[in-house]
Structure formats: structure tokens, C-alpha cells
Amino acid sequence: MKFTSMTENTGAIPSTESELQGTVRRIVEQNMPGSVSTLTDLVRIPSVSWDAFDRAFVAQSADAVASLLEQTGAFDSVIVSQAETPEGSLGQPAVLASRAAKNGRPTVLLYAHHDVQPPGDDADWESAPYEPTIRGDRLYGRGASDDKAGVVSHIASVRALVEATSNEFDLGLVVFIEGEEEFGSRSFSAFLDKHRDQLEADVIVVADSDNWNVDTPALTISLRGNVTFKLTVRTLEHASHSGMFGGAAPDAMLAAVRLLASLHGDDGSVAVEGLVGSDGATPDYPESQLANEAGFVGGVTSIGRGSILSRLWFQPAITVTGIDAPSVANASNTLLPQVAVRISSRIAPGQKASDAFEAIESHLRQHAPFGATIEISDVDLGDAFLVDTTGWAVREAKTAMKDGWGVDPVDTGIGGSIPFISDLARVFPSAQILVTGVEDPDTRAHSPNESQHLGVLKRAILSEAFLLARLNGRTLAELSE
Structure with a gap:
């Protein structure tokens, strides 16, 4: 795989910040066909990191990303590396590229991930999930946005800086492209420990979030945490005829439905004692906008209490994301002995994920109906995160965003979780x-x-290219003034 550049290096390095910005803009615009081509090539690789999928494709994706980074010519080192998970198995391959800072300049770490979610049912796609297709202003395909576009944004911005400066820049650069973010980043902490010296940076840019809309950028300043696990509900030693025993013997589906219903109040808000919310200012976001963006059907209304965005950013949520039970086509007149479900909980900023898990577990054990036995397994925890907006990096990033988009960015929260950010903050507190x-x-x-x-x-x-150019023109001392 090759990153195609449409610019030619004239050897003339811009002498002022405005000239550099103009040069960077021209390079990015002229390189866009190559950037889109690179993105389509990456989308064609089905790099699903879940255990049930072929790991060879994740390795192929990692090699492709490493090749693209090497082609920029920006880095002293580009490697593909793996670390162990807590269970002792080898995690998926990640890509790590680095270039040392010079002359007092800061070091910037650029993060994205090259693994993707499973595609689901191909019949639900208007075009094949791994056959990237442009319709209108959008490129369709699994991973086209989450997060292979994040990978391409890093590569393209680095290339723009290289070409604008003839590769004569002092900014330190680290690019870390993870290979298992969609599977819980299970080897992430070990990877940080293994490569701590190479990953050390003054600023970490995580390109894995949302913008306010297609015309307005956003800087995400709060993220909910997550608690996910498998819940198994058992009521019977074996399946039994529903006509012979139904109405007296409690089947597992009935017990599971009753138990799951106890997690929410009548208005759909979370009803688990010990789960807490937090406060924060939110922009205007009417229910009609939620209905449009979330795809409400018929007369469906929102759930929960408070402003829409406070529910999405600062309140807990609990969702049943999967269930193991006979399909409708295979259903027989049988009382089920056990049912398993996958529960995904989003935890408000300010509460530790471990405390939230204890609250949910306690609730489930206390509310199990008919004496049902419950088992909780495959637990995954990730803490919420609040970004410190007082540092110089936020100031520089907002200036770069305004220059790149033509409008001021919006400070937003995010309903989803990026749990590894807490690991980054722990390992690199400064x-x-x-x-x-x-x-x-x-x-x-x-x-x-x-x-x-x-x-x-x-x-x-x-x-991002403007941000890199701005930071390349300032020392750490100057930025901290």
C-alpha cells in the first residue's frame, strides 16, 4: 500500500507562520485524492479484532499502516509490536512510530486505532461493508470513520508538515495506532509499560471522537466510563415442556426479563441505587434533533430525565446489547433453563467504574426473581474522564480547529467511552x-x-496539520508562558 502525494517539494521552507499555514493548506488540499485513496485501501482490510475473527487481517492492517508511516519519511523508527493481555495471551498488533524533539520543541503523540467492529449482517448494508463506496459526500464502509479515517488524518497531517518544511522540523512526533480498541484495549496497559519511553509526550491527540456536525468541529472534554459483562440467569436444571409445566415452573426467560426490567424506571431512567450522575453545562439540543440523529421510528420518545445532552454526557445508562436464546425460527414449546445477556453500562464522569460495577452487581443479586441463580462473567471496566481545559494544548488546538474549519469549535461531552484515556493519564500524568x-x-x-x-x-x-505546524514553531517554554 502506498500513500500517494500530489505535491512536489520545491525546497523552499516558508519563513513566516502565515506562509507556512498557506503552504500546509495547499498541500492538504492537493493531497486529498491520495488521502481518500489511502482510506479506501485500509477499509478493504477486514481488521476485526474480536476473538472470533481471523487475526491475520489485523496483522495485515498493522503492516499496511506501518508502511504508510514509513513512506512519510518523518520518523526515526517505525515498528509493529504486541503486548500481553491480563489473561496472558498476546494482544493484537499495534504500530508505533517516533521522531525525537529538537531545540526545546514539544513532543506530540497522535493516537488512533486500525481495528474495526464486526460488520453485522451484510444484508443491512447498502453496499458491501469492506468494499468502500462513495455516495455523495460520504465514503461508506466498515471502519471508514471509526477509526481508519483517524489513522489517515494523522498520516496526512504528518505528511503535510514534512512536505511544507522539507522534513526539516524540530517537533517531536509519536504515532501510536492501536490494534484492539474495539475489543476492549485489553493489552493497552501492558503496551504502555512496554513502550513507555517511546510513548512519552507533552501532548496526546486522540482522534477517536465526534464533531458537532459536518460544518462545526468539536473538542471532547468529558467521556463516560463503561462497565460491560455477561449475565447468565438460571432457573431450571433442564428444559421442560411449556404445556406441562408452564404457569408453575419459572422459566429463565421470564426471570431474565423481570430482572432486566428492574434496571430502569417507568421513564426509562436508570434505577440502580449507587449509580450517580454529574453536572455540566450543555449546548441546546432539542428532542427533534435526537430523534433525527438516532433514527426514532413512529411515535417513539426519548427516555430519562433532564436535558437531552445531560442524559448523554453526564448520566449513567444501561443497555442490553446481546442475548443468547433460541431464535424465533428455532423456538420450541419449551421452558428455557437458562438465558445469557450482554450488558453495557455507561458511567458518568466522577464515578469510578469499579464502584459502578459493585452497585449494578448488588442490584442484580438483590432483584433476581423466583430464586433464580445469576452468574456474572467476562467483566470489562473503564473509567470516565474529564479533560483539563486550562492548559496551552487546548488553546493551541482550538486555534488550529478554527483555522481548519473556519468556525470556532464546540466543547462537548460524549456518551460513549474511550476507557484507555484513563490509562494514558495514569502513565503520563503531565x-x-x-x-x-x-x-x-x-x-x-x-x-x-x-x-x-x-x-x-x-x-x-x-x-491537525495546522496544530503540528503551530507547535513546531514554539518551544515548550514559550507555550507555557
């Missing part, structure tokens, strides 16, 4: 963390017909 992204409300990440708006991609690349 680093300033910026959460950006290439998504928009119509991206449909994780869903069928995921897509990347190509105008957003261009503006994201511009903004």
Missing part, C-alpha cells in the same frame, strides 16, 4: 490530552452503513 475526531452525527459508527464525510476528513486533516 501530558495534556486532546480528544478530537473525524465522526459526525450521521457517521453511524458500529452500525451498518458506517460512513466518513469527506469534507469533515479534509477539515480534520487541516486542523
Whole structure:
């Protein structure tokens, strides 16, 4: 795989910041066909990191990303590396590229991930999930936005800096492209320990979040945490005829439905004692906008209490995301002895994921109906995160975003979780963390017909390239004044 550049290096390095910005803009715009081509090549690789899928494709994706980074000529080192998970198995391959800072300049770490979610049912896609297709302003395909567009935004912004400066720049650069974010980043902590020296940075840019809309950028300043686990409900030693025993013997489906219903109140808000929310200012976001962006059908209304965005950013949520039970086509007149479900909980900023899990577990054990036995397994925890907006990195990023998009960015929260950010903050406590992204409300990440708006991609690349150029022109001492 080759990254195609459409510019020629004239050897003339811009002498002022405005000249550099103009040169960077021209390079990014002329390189956009190559950036889109690179993105389509990456989308064709079905790099699903879940255990049930072929790991060879994740390795192929990692090698492709490493090759693209090597082609920029920017880095002293580009490697593909793996670390162990807590269970002792080898995690998926990640890519790590680095270039040392010079002359007092800061070091910037650029993060994205090259693994993707499973595609789901191909029949739900308007075009094949791994055959990238452009319709209108959007490129459709699994991973087109989450997060291979994030990978391409990093590569393209680095290339723009290289070409604008004839590769004569002092900024330190680290690019970390993870290979298992969609599977819980299970080897992430070990990877940080293994490569701590190479990953050390003053600023960390995580390109894995959303924008306010296709015309307005966003800087994500709060993220909910997550608690996910498998819940198994058992009531019988074996299946029995529903006509002979139904009405007296409690089947597992009845017990599971009753138990799951206890997690929410009548208005759909979470009803688990011990789960707490937090406070924060939110922009105006009417229910009609939620209905449009979330795809409400018929007369469906929102659930929960408080402003819409406070529910999405600062309140807990509990969702049943999967169930193991006979399909409708295979259903027989049988009382089920056990039912298993997957529960995904989003935890409000300010509460530790471990405390939230204890509250949910206690609730489930106390509310199990008919004496049902419950088992909780495959637990995954991730803490919420609040970005410190007082540092110079936020100031520089917002300036770069305004230059790249033409409008001021919006400070937003995010309903989803990026749990590894807490690991980054733990290992690198002095680093300033910026959460950006290439998504928009119509991206449909994780869903069928995921897509990347190509105008957003261009503006994201511009903004990041402008940020790198700005930081290259200032020492750490100057930035901290």
C-alpha cells in the first residue's frame, strides 16, 4: 500500500507562520485524492479484532499502516509490536512510530486505532461493508470513520508538515495506532509499560471522537466510563415442556426479563441505587434533533430525565446489547433453563467504574426473581474522564480547529467511552490530552452503513496539520508562558 502525494517539494521552507499555514493548506488540499485513496485501501482490510475473527487481517492492517508511516519519511523508527493481555495471551498488533524533539520543541503523540467492529449482517448494508463506496459526500464502509479515517488524518497531517518544511522540523512526533480498541484495549496497559519511553509526550491527540456536525468541529472534554459483562440467569436444571409445566415452573426467560426490567424506571431512567450522575453545562439540543440523529421510528420518545445532552454526557445508562436464546425460527414449546445477556453500562464522569460495577452487581443479586441463580462473567471496566481545559494544548488546538474549519469549535461531552484515556493519564500524568475526531452525527459508527464525510476528513486533516505546524514553531517554554 502506498500513500500517494500530489505535491512536489520545491525546497523552499516558508519563513513566516502565515506562509507556512498557506503552504500546509495547499498541500492538504492537493493531497486529498491520495488521502481518500489511502482510506479506501485500509477499509478493504477486514481488521476485526474480536476473538472470533481471523487475526491475520489485523496483522495485515498493522503492516499496511506501518508502511504508510514509513513512506512519510518523518520518523526515526517505525515498528509493529504486541503486548500481553491480563489473561496472558498476546494482544493484537499495534504500530508505533517516533521522531525525537529538537531545540526545546514539544513532543506530540497522535493516537488512533486500525481495528474495526464486526460488520453485522451484510444484508443491512447498502453496499458491501469492506468494499468502500462513495455516495455523495460520504465514503461508506466498515471502519471508514471509526477509526481508519483517524489513522489517515494523522498520516496526512504528518505528511503535510514534512512536505511544507522539507522534513526539516524540530517537533517531536509519536504515532501510536492501536490494534484492539474495539475489543476492549485489553493489552493497552501492558503496551504502555512496554513502550513507555517511546510513548512519552507533552501532548496526546486522540482522534477517536465526534464533531458537532459536518460544518462545526468539536473538542471532547468529558467521556463516560463503561462497565460491560455477561449475565447468565438460571432457573431450571433442564428444559421442560411449556404445556406441562408452564404457569408453575419459572422459566429463565421470564426471570431474565423481570430482572432486566428492574434496571430502569417507568421513564426509562436508570434505577440502580449507587449509580450517580454529574453536572455540566450543555449546548441546546432539542428532542427533534435526537430523534433525527438516532433514527426514532413512529411515535417513539426519548427516555430519562433532564436535558437531552445531560442524559448523554453526564448520566449513567444501561443497555442490553446481546442475548443468547433460541431464535424465533428455532423456538420450541419449551421452558428455557437458562438465558445469557450482554450488558453495557455507561458511567458518568466522577464515578469510578469499579464502584459502578459493585452497585449494578448488588442490584442484580438483590432483584433476581423466583430464586433464580445469576452468574456474572467476562467483566470489562473503564473509567470516565474529564479533560483539563486550562492548559496551552487546548488553546493551541482550538486555534488550529478554527483555522481548519473556519468556525470556532464546540466543547462537548460524549456518551460513549474511550476507557484507555484513563490509562494514558495514569502513565503520563503531565501530558495534556486532546480528544478530537473525524465522526459526525450521521457517521453511524458500529452500525451498518458506517460512513466518513469527506469534507469533515479534509477539515480534520487541516486542523491537525495546522496544530503540528503551530507547535513546531514554539518551544515548550514559550507555550507555557
